[in-house]
Amino acid sequence: ISHRLGCRYYLGDFKGDKYLPESHFMMNWHKIDVFAPESLLTPDGRRVMWAWVTGKHATSQTALQTLPRELSLPDDGVLRIKPLRELQVLRHDEQHRGPIEVAAGKSHRLKKITGNTTELAVTFEPTDAKAYGLKVFCDQEGGGLPIRYFPDQKQLSVGPAKAPLDLKKDEALKLTVFLDKDMVEVFANDRQAVAFVQNDGFRKTGIELFSEGAATKASVKAWKMRSIYQP
Numbered sequence: 001i002s003h004r005l006g007c008r009y010y011l012g013d014f015k016g017d018k019y020l021p022e023s024h025f026m027m028n029w030h031k032i033d034v035f036a037p038e039s040l041l042t043p044d045g046r047r048v049m050w051a052w053v054t055g056k057h058a059t060s061q062t063a064l065q066t067l068p069r070e071l072s073l074p075d076d077g078v079l080r081i082k083p084l085r086e087l088q089v090l091r092h093d094e095q096h097r098g099p100i101e102v103a104a105g106k107s108h109r110l111k112k113i114t115g116n117t118t119e120l121a122v123t124f125e126p127t128d129a130k131a132y133g134l135k136v137f138c139d140q141e142g143g144g145l146p147i148r149y150f151p152d153q154k155q156l157s158v159g160p161a162k163a164p165l166d167l168k169k170d171e172a173l174k175l176t177v178f179l180d181k182d183m184v185e186v187f188a189n190d191r192q193a194v195a196f197v198q199n200d201g202f203r204k205t206g207i208e209l210f211s212e213g214a215a216t217k218a219s220v221k222a223w224k225m226r227s228i229y230q231p
Contacts, residue, residue, distance in 0.1 A: 098219030138206030
């Protein structure tokens with residue numbers, strides 16, 4: 001933890017009782033929004049972490065928590081970050097759309113996939129587009145919060161939050177997006193995660209796909225999500 005820079009992690013190994021980090025990465029991408037991480041080991045051996053999300057109007061008593069994230073480190077040495085698998089029990093009303101052709105410079109409004117307590121699984125096929133992604137919390141005129149990938153910069157943005165994401169050649173962009181009122185969490189290709197609070201934006205429930213510079217194809221799967229406090 002760094003009080004000025006938020007949550008981060010080190011990869012390395014132990015030598016005796018000393019930990020020797022070999023590389024260093026961030027897990028916070030906007031101000032100090034993702035902060036004070038905690039983790040535990042589940043009975044079946046999974047490493048699970050979560051963090052404090054401050055957001056624009058949060059105080060020490062009103063901040064939110066990220067969703068729990070499963071962390072693993074396979075042989076390639078790249079940390080994997082996935083949403084906790086038990087969250088799937090909250091899903092209902094599954095919807096499928098696609099493949100959807102999104103023309104260059106255009107947006108495609110999802111007609112029956114809407115909401116602000118929603119999980120989205122969106123796959124974009126490899127494309128020559130300069131930027132592409134989706135917008136959530138859209139009104140009738142569009143707008144909304146953009147979740148955008150820039151291939152040339154190898155960067156994923158969620159509103160003002162910008163995180164590195166290096167896709168391999170011909171690798172599809174696979175986004176898992178959780179909308180929980182004004183809380184947005186995006187997991188990308190199991191290698192990156194971004195949390196962001198969009199204050200008051202959740203009152204708009206439209207979702208759009210977009211592409212800039214070239215066309216792209218996308219497939220969407222979506223679920224409404226039950227409250228964790230309800231049986």
